[in-house]
Amino acid sequence: MLLRNRTAPRQPSLLLPGLMLLLGALVSPPLAAQEAEPAPGTEESAPGSDEPQAGDQSLTTRLSFYNHDDSGDGNPFLDESLTVVEPVIIFDRQATEDFGYSVDLHYDYVSSASIDRLSNYPAQSGASADNYIGATVSGRWKLDDGWKASGSFSYSDEYDYDSIGFGGSVSRPVAGQDATLGLSVNAYYDDIRLIRWNGVEDGGDSRTSISTTLSWYQILSPTLHGSFGATLTLQDGFLATPYNFVVIEDPGGPPNPDLENGAAGTPTAEVLPDSRARTALYGRLRGFVSAGRAWELGGRIYSDDWGITSFAFEPRWYQTLRKDKLDAMVRYRYYDQSAADDYQEHFLTTSEFMTQDSDLADLSSHTFGGRLIWHVAERESFSIGLDYVLRSDGLDQILASFSWEQPF
Amino acid sequence: MAQASPSMTRATEPPPPRRLPLGLSALSLSALRCAPRCALFCAFLLLCGGCSTVEYYEKQNFGDAAMKFEADPSEVHFQAKVFYSMEGSAGGIGDSAGGGCGCY
Numbered sequence: 001m002l003l004r005n006r007t008a009p010r011q012p013s014l015l016l017p018g019l020m021l022l023l024g025a026l027v028s029p030p031l032a033a034q035e036a037e038p039a040p041g042t043e044e045s046a047p048g049s050d051e052p053q054a055g056d057q058s059l060t061t062r063l064s065f066y067n068h069d070d071s072g073d074g075n076p077f078l079d080e081s082l083t084v085v086e087p088v089i090i091f092d093r094q095a096t097e098d099f100g101y102s103v104d105l106h107y108d109y110v111s112s113a114s115i116d117r118l119s120n121y122p123a124q125s126g127a128s129a130d131n132y133i134g135a136t137v138s139g140r141w142k143l144d145d146g147w148k149a150s151g152s153f154s155y156s157d158e159y160d161y162d163s164i165g166f167g168g169s170v171s172r173p174v175a176g177q178d179a180t181l182g183l184s185v186n187a188y189y190d191d192i193r194l195i196r197w198n199g200v201e202d203g204g205d206s207r208t209s210i211s212t213t214l215s216w217y218q219i220l221s222p223t224l225h226g227s228f229g230a231t232l233t234l235q236d237g238f239l240a241t242p243y244n245f246v247v248i249e250d251p252g253g254p255p256n257p258d259l260e261n262g263a264a265g266t267p268t269a270e271v272l273p274d275s276r277a278r279t280a281l282y283g284r285l286r287g288f289v290s291a292g293r294a295w296e297l298g299g300r301i302y303s304d305d306w307g308i309t310s311f312a313f314e315p316r317w318y319q320t321l322r323k324d325k326l327d328a329m330v331r332y333r334y335y336d337q338s339a340a341d342d343y344q345e346h347f348l349t350t351s352e353f354m355t356q357d358s359d360l361a362d363l364s365s366h367t368f369g370g371r372l373i374w375h376v377a378e379r380e381s382f383s384i385g386l387d388y389v390l391r392s393d394g395l396d397q398i399l400a401s402f403s404w405e406q407p408f
Numbered sequence: 409m410a411q412a413s414p415s416m417t418r419a420t421e422p423p424p425p426r427r428l429p430l431g432l433s434a435l436s437l438s439a440l441r442c443a444p445r446c447a448l449f450c451a452f453l454l455l456c457g458g459c460s461t462v463e464y465y466e467k468q469n470f471g472d473a474a475m476k477f478e479a480d481p482s483e484v485h486f487q488a489k490v491f492y493s494m495e496g497s498a499g500g501i502g503d504s505a506g507g508g509c510g511c512y
Contacts, residue, residue, distance in 0.1 A: 062483075062486075064486045066490055068494075084490075086486065088486075178462050211499070213499075219462050219467065219470070220462075221462060222462055222466040222467065222469060223469055225470060225475070227477060231499035233498065233499055278497070278498060278499060279499075280497070280498070280499030282499070284477075286475055286477065288469040288470075288472065288474075288475055291472060292472065292473065292474055293474055294472070294474035294475050300497075300499075302497040302498075302499060304496075304497070306496075308496040308497060310495070310496065310497040318473075318474035318475075319474065320472075320473055320474055327473055327474070335491075335495065337495060337496050337497060340496060359493075359494055359495060359496055360496045363495075365495075371483070373480075383480060383483075385483060387487070395494075397490070397494065399486075399487065399490060401483055401486060403480065403483070
């Protein structure tokens with residue numbers, strides 16, 4: 001089995017004291033909580049008639065599609081084409097005025113060149129496609145003084161891993177300031193089968209991810225509100241992609257027929273550090289223009305200790321095309337990231353950590369998309385969404401989705 | 409069915425782990441690095457909180473359908489999952505799309 005790259009024993013970090021400070025801010029008694037009147041229609045507050053009533057229940061059926069072809073760019077040694085079809089069923093019930101729950105069932109059908117390649121090896125001949133199944137059960141509670149809490153449990157299974165997740169969040173109004181402060185924590189434990197690019201099974205390993213988000217919702221003026229947040233994610237364990245390989249090139253050697261471009265070289269396993277700390281600061285502002293029209297500016301700044309920094313900017317326009325019947329949204333997203341320290345397009349010798357994963361390379365993208373929502377009746381709607389992603393490395397992508405929400 | 413070629417044998421053994429001074433782990437160092445940024449951001453949030461004076465009767469615009477933040481969390485989830493899998497970064501609006509490799 002491939003040995004993991006263990007770092008020195010861990011010392012207590014500043015994370016725990018930081019979290020305790022945040023919790024302290026949350027549990028301190030709200031000043032004149034009775035004055036914290038929620039704004040109608042905002043995400044953290046009571047939106048009047050849209051607020052589910054006790055006994056309300058709905059079923060949402062959703063079908064999503066994702067595809068990208070490999071035009072020859074990206075990783076030169078791999079065919080990176082991929083198709084994902086994801087049906088989702090979400091049952092939601094507001095059991096009482098103060099408690100509701102939902103059950104989400106997800107299934108992904110994943111067809112990719114990397115899986116096709118695995119199926120060529122006798123040990124993995126069943127890997128003609130990857131099937132992901134997942135379920136999430138979550139509950140939400142309204143507490144005293146405007147506090148809200150939620151909790152969730154999730155499980156997912158795929159050909160080469162199982163994952164268990166727990167999550168919880170609390171939010172509270174900030175009295176007299178038209179604001180809501182929230183804190184959420186999600187933790188995942190993944191059990192991974194290390195199936196290598198050549199079909200060899202290299203034993204198993206695990207990965208733990210803990211993600212904490214501090215969020216702030218704020219009404220800034222009668223026509224402007226926004227949501228801001230910071231996310232810190234810590235990951236530990238096997239963080240490479242098991243079947244990714246790196247080609248150690250030998251310019252004078254014979255062509256290797258097993259490589260996509262017949263290059264002269266020898267593939268070896270991708271090796272990446274076994275810990276990663278990721279921080280993201282994000283925000284978005286939504287401004288009212290006139291009845292049924294609004295703009296939004298969103299953005300995110302990200303950095304991690306693998307050397308990746310990224311920036312995303314996302315303006316949107318919301319328009320009601322027919323009152324209470326048809327809503328539309330169009331959006332554009334610009335994304336730019338720097339390469340991970342251990343990424344190189346070409347390797348002539350091995351190094352401690354190495355990857356040729358094009359998703360960890362220097363790249364930028366432009367996304368154009370939108371969504372139409374048709375309100376058939378009260379609490380019943382159809383929506384259709386479409387996005388096209390133009391990537392600087394040629395791995396352009398298409399995302400499409402269709403969903404139907406109905407009460408029953 | 410194709411067989412693995414001799415050149416595509418088991419992965420090479422990686423070199424010894426990277427050691428850090430003073431017994432600090434990589435995660436501790438990362439938390440130390442991001443602490444000033446997080447503190448700055450928290451200060452920004454507190455400043456935001458102090459600048460609002462909107463009366464309740466001025467808030468009717470927030471009930472407009474166009475002003476409501478995401479109405480379809482499953483769509484946010486799907487897009488976050490795709491971007492998480494296909495980009496080197498994650499986090500922010502939506503969620504981290506759960507555990508698992510997310511490495512199509």
